[in-house]
C-alpha cells in the first residue's frame with residue numbers, strides 16, 4: 001500500500017484549500033485502500049478519476065491499473081499533483097471542469113494509450129455538484145463498466161432508497177433506472193483534511209445492460225420529476241398540473257385504476273418499473 005502524505009504535500013506546496021470546490025482531502029490510508037478495492041481495478045482497467053485533489057487515491061489506483069486519467073478543475077493543484085505523482089508513467093492529469101469535458105472522447109483516447117479494455121470511474125466527489133456529475137455519467141456516457149463514488153451520506157441513502165421509504169425520490173429512480181446501486185461503507189469526517197461537516201458514504205453503481213423498463217426516456221423523466229416535484233399533491237393532481245401528456249384528471253384516474261392504483265396514490269410509492277408502465281400508458285392516445 002502506498003503511504004499517505006496529504007499533510008506533507010499541502011505544506012510543501014503551501015496549498016490553500018478551497019471550500020467552494022469541495023476540497024476535503026482524504027487523509028486515511030485504509031479508506032483509500034477500501035475505496036480502490038471496492039472499484040475492482042486490475043491491470044486491464046482504465047480508471048477515470050474526478051477531482052484527484054493532491055492524488056491520494058490516484059497513486060493507489062495507478063499502482064494496480066493499466067492507467068489513470070484524472071480530471072481536476074483547480075489549476076492551483078496541478079503542480080502539486082504532478083510532483084506527488086511523478087514516479088508514475090501511467091497517470092494523465094487534465095486540468096478541466098468535469099461538467100465541460102467530452103468524457104467519452106477522453107475514455108477512448110486513454111483506453112487506447114494505456115492499452116486498457118475496461119473502464120471504471122472512481123471519485124471522492126466534491127459535494128456541491130455530486131448529483132449533476134453522477135447524472136452526467138449515467139445519462140451521457142457509454143462504455144463504463146462500473147463506478148465507485150464517495151458522496152455525502154444522505155445522498156447515498158437517497159440513491160439506494162426503495163418505494164415507500166422516506167428518502168425515495170427522483171434521484172433514486174434516476175440512479176436505479178441506469179444502475180444497481182450498493183452502499184459499501186461509511187466514512188467519518190476525521191478521515192479528511194479539513195474535516196467536512198457531514199458524514200460520507202462510499203457507493204458502488206453497477207451499470208445495467210438495459211434499463212429495467214422500455215420507455216420514452218424524455219417523457220419518463222419528465223413524469224418522474226412531476227410526480228416528486230409536488231410531494232404533498234396526489235399523483236393525479238401533480239401530473240394534471242404538469243401538463244406533460246395533455247391528459248385530464250379523469251383520464252389520469254382511469255389510467256391509474258387500470259394499473260390497480262388508487263386515485264389518491266402519491267409518487268413515492270411507485271417503483272422504477274411502475275413509473276415505466278404509467279409513462280407508457282400516459283403516452284398512448
Ligand code: SAM
Pocket residue numbers: 021022023024025026027050051052053054055056057071072073074096097098099123124125126127129
Ligand atoms: N480525490 C481527492 C481525495 O480524495 O483526497 C480530493 C477529493 S475532494 C472531495 C474533490 C476534488 O474535486 C477537489 O480536488 C476539487 O478541486 C475537485 N473538483 C471540484 N469541482 C470539480 C469539477 N467540476 N471538475 C473536476 N474536479 C472538481
